[in-house]
Amino acid sequence: MSCGHCGAAIVGEIKKGKYVYYHCTEYRGACSDPYTREADLDAQFAAVLEGLRFDDEVLGWVRAALIESHMDASRHHEEAITRLETEHRKFQHRIDAIYIDKIDGVITPEFYDQKRTEWRAEQERCQRSIASHRNANDSYMQDGVRLLELASSAGRLFRQQVGAEKRRLLGFLVSNCTLAHGKITVTLKQPFDMIAGAAAATKSNEPAAGANVAGHPDSALRSKRTNGTSRHFTGPIAQRFGADFALGYRCGYAQQVRAVQDPTRRGA
Numbered sequence: 001m002s003c004g005h006c007g008a009a010i011v012g013e014i015k016k017g018k019y020v021y022y023h024c025t026e027y028r029g030a031c032s033d034p035y036t037r038e039a040d041l042d043a044q045f046a047a048v049l050e051g052l053r054f055d056d057e058v059l060g061w062v063r064a065a066l067i068e069s070h071m072d073a074s075r076h077h078e079e080a081i082t083r084l085e086t087e088h089r090k091f092q093h094r095i096d097a098i099y100i101d102k103i104d105g106v107i108t109p110e111f112y113d114q115k116r117t118e119w120r121a122e123q124e125r126c127q128r129s130i131a132s133h134r135n136a137n138d139s140y141m142q143d144g145v146r147l148l149e150l151a152s153s154a155g156r157l158f159r160q161q162v163g164a165e166k167r168r169l170l171g172f173l174v175s176n177c178t179l180a181h182g183k184i185t186v187t188l189k190q191p192f193d194m195i196a197g198a199a200a201a202t203k204s205n206e207p208a209a210g211a212n213v214a215g216h217p218d219s220a221l222r223s224k225r226t227n228g229t230s231r232h233f234t235g236p237i238a239q240r241f242g243a244d245f246a247l248g249y250r251c252g253y254a255q256q257v258r259a260v261q262d263p264t265r266r267g268a
Contacts, residue, residue, distance in 0.1 A: 004180025
């Protein structure tokens with residue numbers, strides 16, 4: 001966490017033997033930013049993490065979209081595997097045929113060795129790609145749903161945890177944070193920034209006092225609700241979010257899943 005005024009680091013300091021206050025280190029010169037109580041910071045961080053929580057109805061839409069996206073991805077992987085297996089057999093047929101040509105004296109042994117080496121390399125490439133497609137199908141959808149569910153519980157888990165575990169959880173979820181005048185501004189890591197934006201569209205409440213999530217304007221948090229769900233985050237929109245999340249998940253969000261699981265299990 002850094003100072004929102006001068007950019008220097010923020011540190012904690014114990015007062016009266018038991019109260020923790022955070023303040024600017026003034027490493028870059030005198031800074032007028034006041035001390036902030038740890039309890040106030042905790043309340044603001046908890047409010048930000050509560051912003052990752054979906055309504056059950058919306059979470060169901062997103063889960064369904066992830067499942068549908070996974071089915072589409074599975075078909076893609078299966079088709080790719082079939083195509084690669086066909087390609088692998090094609091190179092094997094070529095190797096078999098050119099071996100007969102070598103035996104019959106149609107080609108030289110040197111030419112045979114050259115082409116065989118080339119086609120064996122192509123077969124190995126096919127095998128690596130097949131293995132990659134098979135591994136991609138294993139459990140990404142289940143982990144993606146679990147990531148959403150864990151993010152939805154982040155605020156509650158943060159409130160339950162002690163200082164060291166709270167900092168560890170924030171380290172997994174937050175990429176940057178500044179403190180100015182006792183108020184924090186938080187930038188969430190991917191995919192939690194996307195989750196926060198989608199979750200915000202389901203809520204009509206204003207942001208918690210002092211808590212700001214960078215990149216998510218107040219207007220997104222003021223969406224009017226109908227029957228408990230935002231008019232602007234209906235089923236089709238939630239499905240599109242689920243599809244976008246699934247695509248991003250396949251492109252790299254998966255590494256966040258296990259990182260988030262450990263601290264939340266201990267805090268549950």
